[in-house]
Amino acid sequence: MVSSYVYFFGCVIPNRYPGVEYAVRWVMGKEGFNLDVKDHQEFSCCPVPGIFYSTDKDTWLLLAARNLVLAQDDRRQVLTVCNGCLASLLKATEYLQDPKAMGKVNRILAQIGKKYTGVPRVSNEGKRKVFDPVKVRHYVEVMANDVGLDAITAKAKRPLKNIRVAAHYGCHYLRPTERTTFEDPNDPVMIDRIVEACGGISVDYEDKLDCCGAGGGVRSHIVELANSLTQDKCENIEAAGADCIVTGCPFCLLQFDNAQKSFSKDGLPVMHISQLQALAMGIDPISLGFDTHHVSAHSLLRKLRGL
Amino acid sequence: MMGEVEKTFIGGLHEQLTEEKVIDESQLDPDFPKLIRKFGGKDVMTCLQCGNCTGVCPISLKIDYKTRNIIKCCQFGLKKYTLGTRWVCATCYRCYEHCPADLNPAEVMIALRHIAVREGIIPPFVKTAATNLVRYGQSVKPDPEIEKIRKELGLSKIGIDDPAFGKVIREVGVLIRATKYDRLIGIQEEVRW
Secondary structure: OOOEEEEEOOOHHHHHOHHHHHHHHHHHOOOOOOOEEEOOOOOOOOOOHHHHHHHOHHHHHHHHHHHHHHHHHHOOEEEEOOHHHHHHHHHHHHHOOOHHHHHHHHHHHHHHOOOOOOEEOOOOOOOOOOEEOOOEEEHHHHHHHHHOHHHHHHHOOOOOOOOEEEEEOOHHHHOOOOOOOOOOOOOOOHHHHHHHHOOOEEEOOOOOOOOOOOHHHHHHHOHHHHHHHHHHHHHHHHHOOOOEEEEOOHHHHHHHHHHHHHOOOOOOOEEEHHHHHHHHOOOOHHHHOHHHOOOOOHHHHHHHOOO | OHHHHHHHHOOOHHHHHHHOOOOOHHHOOOOHHHHHHHOOOOOHHHOOOOOHHHHHOOOOOOOOOOHHHHHHHHHHOOHHHHHOOOOOOOOOOHHHHHOOOOOOHHHHHHHHHHHHHHOOOOOHHHHHHHHHHHHHOOOOOOOHHHHHHHHHHOOOOOOOOOHHHHHHHHHHHHHHHHOOHHHHHOOHHHOOO
16 A cells, blocks of 8 residues: 655754755655655644653653644654654654553643544454554655665666765664664664665765764753764764765754864765755755755765766 | 863762762652652663663763763762753663663653753753744744745745644643643743633
């Protein structure tokens, strides 16, 4: 069965990196893979785990459940483009598996006329209704599993010849493993495979799975500490001779982008995997909103044109 | 530079522990592990003090923030010291992956944040994010410059003028008031609904 999705862009992408939103819509839409995906105007913040999950779990679960109800009523899977949204919403579906937690949430959600049940399973056997939790997906995983690497290669009109890409996965894409993960958290491959499917070279570098430094409120609280973690990562990436950094998370993107500005060197262009994919699929780079990025993507775009 | 960061943000845990050489019983809160459990942490008493969590912690490489020490302080009930360390965890969950006692230190840090907030220790960015949420429905404040670029790209406007937006704010306001989160964080005057 072909899945249907609803976009969940979160806060960082629409308000800081609109080019990522454009790229995702373009890749998913008619120009790209033509998937069944729609918008929902009433989503709020996921809410961000570093703030709400950290200070009051009840409020966090309520706000997350409200978003999940909207997807549930549409009978669609939530398509997140951000590791934070993924972690927050996925964890919420797991909390809501507990009938006690679900009841508590629903008593308050009733005040705004909503109810979380999960999605009823379509089956003819038996009369008892069975509900599955709302499915929360990540862009990277949808690309690798639902779209498939062969389809990505087939659509890559302008393969990323000789482009060396450093993939950064981000913590909340992989951990904690107590929740269902999409791939081996100690050896994730999906971003690397997508890069290769687009014709690029995915370079290996030291401490690839390390944190970018931004998560859990560290960036908001002590930007110097967050930046010093990023600096270590960037040094390893530069040592591997990469042309750009690619990530599946806009918050990691924001951190790499802003932190590199504070270093003395020029820095490497950073982008979301959807932007890189769109480039390989032949989009006009002007639509990718690189002017909102602090580190210029110019060097990469020149290399792509073979200059 | 990191020295400064350490002093300001981890509350000089190390100095305090070494300066006051004698910690008398009046400073210990025997119910502290119970309190941590109440806010979703596992039982800190199961910690073996093996130090794996510190070894894999990206923050402990940079500043004098040792996950194991904090867990030890939690076991003793040294509430005053541990609450000073509340916000430097990046919640990368590497400690969890390497913990042989299945303690999940990252969740303990999150429980410590819960406790700190209830003691009135609220970092300003938490208020900012919560305020943005009740005002704009998002924890990042919309930027007029970005709005211009969105228009150029042909993307829809962010909220505010959308009729659905008023409904989002209203619903978020109702939920935040229902859990008294606005009072907890001190943003009650921002919630209009």
